Amino acid sequence: LLVERPDSLLVAGDIYDSANPPASAQAMFYRFLSAARRLRPDLDLVVIGGNHDSAARLDAPHPLLEAIGVHLVGGLPRRGADVDVERLLCPLTDARGAVRGWAVAMPFLRPADLPRLADAEDPLVAGVAARYAQALEAARARRKPGQALVALGHCFMGGGRTSDRSERKVLGGNQHALPVDVFPDDVAYVALGHLHLAQAVGGQDRVRYCGSPLPLSMAEAKYPHQVLQVTLSGAELVAVDALPTPRPVPFLRLPEEGPLPLDRVEARLRALPDAPAHQPGWKRPFLEVRVQLEGPTPDLRRRVEAALVGKGTRLVRLEATRGGDGTSLADPDPDARLTQLEPEAVFRRRWARDHDGDPPAHLLQAFHSLIEQAHAAEEVDP
Structure with missing residues (x-):
């Protein structure tokens, strides 16, 4: 904001990751708005709510934010039974205060926000x-x-690329993607939120997802996050430039090449550099550990955490990959029902689901011992 000195800042939601964000997250958001207004009194701040946000929570401080020049729309505003269209409109001004454009600040629309158009081919999109x-x-x-x-x-939007493990479609059971012609050609620029990967829609530079400014899953650890600087001249789009966002906290995925056996993973973790002295807690790297298991490993987490002692990382995900066939015990079997199988057959199926081959003899012996104990308990207390 200080270096590039834009005339307007558009934030297309989500503001929070949850409809019930912690007080610390809300304080961070309001401190940012206050600081932006203090440092750039002439800046137009336009913010909309997303699907993760509580519309009522975002709209609650509207009178206060409006008084300091922040145009925030958490949910579709209404005046009685009608949509309050005026609240969706925001003038965009230059440094001298002259109006250079108009923004339609449309928040995330839930099905209840939409008019009933039963005759339309897709009523939600319509x-x-x-x-x-x-x-x-x-x-x-x-x-x-x-x-x-x-x-x-x-x-x-139709054709949008999603980020693995961190997002989903949002309208009507995840089935309804919007066509780009929702936005007529006279709309110079469309600032979209929801998808975490920056992208143009339908091959049109004027319709864009800026993407999230920081990773929201480990799948985005190496993705170059950004904000977009949009230049308009009169009513026309001139340029869209990507500005990379800094990442003060590293995101690590180990092993980088994919899951490895536990002993090799432990060696990799012990080889990590020790935590710097007096490192602030918020600067500790986020870490995902990926392990290929070759058998039951009940102490997996303990061993991984032991290898990380003194490393100053935050273990946020431990992914265990097994060598079994992944077949569920509930999968249909033309030869037998689950209730018709002997306990040992069920045990063998469960083993095959998670591991290659047959269970070792000592585990089968332990399993039979447990079965005998269960039968003995039934005879004592039928």
Whole structure:
């Protein structure tokens, strides 16, 4: 904000990762808004809620934020039974205060926010398009020649690339992706939230996901996160430039090449550098450990944590890969039902699910001992 000195900052949700964020997360968000307003009094701040956010929680401080020049829309605003379209509109000004464009700050739309369009081929997609059409028409009525139209949204667009293990489609049971023509050609730029990977939609530079500014899963550990700097001239888009975001906390995945046997993983972990003296807790690297198991390892976590003593890392995920066939005990079997199988057969199936081959003799012996104890207990206390 200080170096690039943009005229506006658009945040397309999610603000939080949960509808019930901790007080510390809320304090961090409001401190940021306060600092941005203090350092850049002329900055337009436009924020919308996402699918992870509680619309009511975000909208609660609206009167206070509005008073300091922050335009935040947590959920679709209403005035009685009607949509409060005026609250969705925000003028975008330059450093001298002249209006250069209008933003439609459309938050994440839940099915209950949409008009009923039963005759449409896809009522949910048509409902979203109708909400944008209504708001954009109001913005067109306000703008003057040479002023740009900008839209914000938090949604899943058709053809969007998702990040492994950290996101999902959001509208109507994860089945409804929005077409890019929801945003007419006179909209100079569309700032989208939800997908964590930065990308243009439908091959159009004007419709973009900025992506998350930091990793939200270990699958994104090596992904170059960014924010986007958008340049408009009059009503036209001139350029979109990626600005890499700093990552003050490292994200580590070990082994980098994939799961390895536990003894080799332990050696890798012990080879990590020791934690620097007086290292702040928040700077400790996040760590995912990936292990290939060749048999039962009940002390897996203990051994991994022991290898990490003094390393100053935060173990956030321990992924164990097994060599079995992965077949569920509930999978249909044309030869027998689960209730018709002998206990040893069930035990062998469970072993095959997680490990290669047959269970070793000493485990079979221990299993039979447990079965005998269970039968003996039934005879004593039927």
